[in-house]
Amino acid sequence: MSKGFLLVISGPSGSGKGTVSQALLERNKDIVFSISATTRKPRPGEKDGVNYFFLEEEEFMKRAERGEFLEYAFVHNNYYGTPKDFVLKEIEKGEIVLLEIDVQGALQIKKNYKNVVFVFLLPPTMDELKNRIIKRGTETEEDIELRLKNAFEELDFVGEYDYFVVNDKVEDAVKDIEHIIKAEKLRVKRHSDIKKKVMKKEED
Amino acid sequence: MSKGFLLVISGPSGSGKGTVSQALLERNKDIVFSISATTRKPRPGEKDGVNYFFLEEEEFMKRAERGEFLEYAFVHNNYYGTPKDFVLKEIEKGEIVLLEIDVQGALQIKKNYKNVVFVFLLPPTMDELKNRIIKRGTETEEDIELRLKNAFEELDFVGEYDYFVVNDKVEDAVKDIEHIIKAEKLRVKRHSDIKKKVMKKEED
Numbered sequence: 465m466s467k468g469f470l471l472v473i474s475g476p477s478g479s480g481k482g483t484v485s486q487a488l489l490e491r492n493k494d495i496v497f498s499i500s501a502t503t504r505k506p507r508p509g510e511k512d513g514v515n516y517f518f519l520e521e522e523e524f525m526k527r528a529e530r531g532e533f534l535e536y537a538f539v540h541n542n543y544y545g546t547p548k549d550f551v552l553k554e555i556e557k558g559e560i561v562l563l564e565i566d567v568q569g570a571l572q573i574k575k576n577y578k579n580v581v582f583v584f585l586l587p588p589t590m591d592e593l594k595n596r597i598i599k600r601g602t603e604t605e606e607d608i609e610l611r612l613k614n615a616f617e618e619l620d621f622v623g624e625y626d627y628f629v630v631n632d633k634v635e636d637a638v639k640d641i642e643h644i645i646k647a648e649k650l651r652v653k654r655h656s657d658i659k660k661k662v663m664k665k666e667e668d
Numbered sequence: 669m670s671k672g673f674l675l676v677i678s679g680p681s682g683s684g685k686g687t688v689s690q691a692l693l694e695r696n697k698d699i700v701f702s703i704s705a706t707t708r709k710p711r712p713g714e715k716d717g718v719n720y721f722f723l724e725e726e727e728f729m730k731r732a733e734r735g736e737f738l739e740y741a742f743v744h745n746n747y748y749g750t751p752k753d754f755v756l757k758e759i760e761k762g763e764i765v766l767l768e769i770d771v772q773g774a775l776q777i778k779k780n781y782k783n784v785v786f787v788f789l790l791p792p793t794m795d796e797l798k799n800r801i802i803k804r805g806t807e808t809e810e811d812i813e814l815r816l817k818n819a820f821e822e823l824d825f826v827g828e829y830d831y832f833v834v835n836d837k838v839e840d841a842v843k844d845i846e847h848i849i850k851a852e853k854l855r856v857k858r859h860s861d862i863k864k865k866v867m868k869k870e871e872d
Contacts, residue, residue: 619863647851650831659823
């Protein structure tokens, strides 16, 4: 039997982790997306169990205390967390579970769980990162400066990751991640009884 | 600066490591082939420094004693070895160096050098392995039995390798190894100063 793994796609804001993750899922229907839990109210069109698991704060905190999240954080007045149970079950079935998360979240995951492939998404240049943050158009100059400062500092954590991918063109970044996935599937450590498989191929 | 690595393609006899290595080199002209040293006499058409480095036994043993081989072995009355100097220089330049070697040789390499990606080539089934060994037509029944027994025992060492690739169709095996190479190039540990690269992209 071969186990799957958790694929963490992470990077500073402006690295394009959201866009790249969506494109990767589009092209690879077999990858399972890790749905986060949150205490934020659903926006129009968002469905429970599809976009998020929507929880009341009391329920969220109960689960957090029971250690049911691989990581969780308080962001913009709401809690967000990665349900452990879902991820572990899918991995046990042999699936690859994709989690798109910021750098702080990835570092939390690294402490809590071992069967993870960490990919750090990099902007091609800091100028491009700045352009991307500005293009969102939703932030004040102060916000932009803060995001840039954070992004700059977060680059220091690339050393904690397994792979880095430069996101110049989304399509190229997706291809790089696909190579990583294909290689990681061939890792000896993910497979038990390789010898047995060869010996008894006909029983497969 | 990014360093290259030594790519060891290995497996029992009948796994097809020679065929796969040649096909891989054909399709990837940038991969550097590790030329072995040997005390065996050149066969017609073989060139020194192309097929092998041909050495007198005295010279070979001198180099072995000075630790100038990553591994060496005595096979069919001749010595064969992997010159360390050549491999290390190419890797320092950022090249990927391919070494095709038997399981015993790979295990020696593992003891002597760390910057290696080990790929274990598997036959799809033991029956197919037997067919391949028989097809060579150069061996007695006794030889075939011995090779099969050795191959069976060598499968136990797959756990010492990083990746395994099932060589059912050569082309598919080559593609799998290409994924491994592309992924390994994106490993954070092979790159120093990723942050600096992003910061000063224009100076590249």
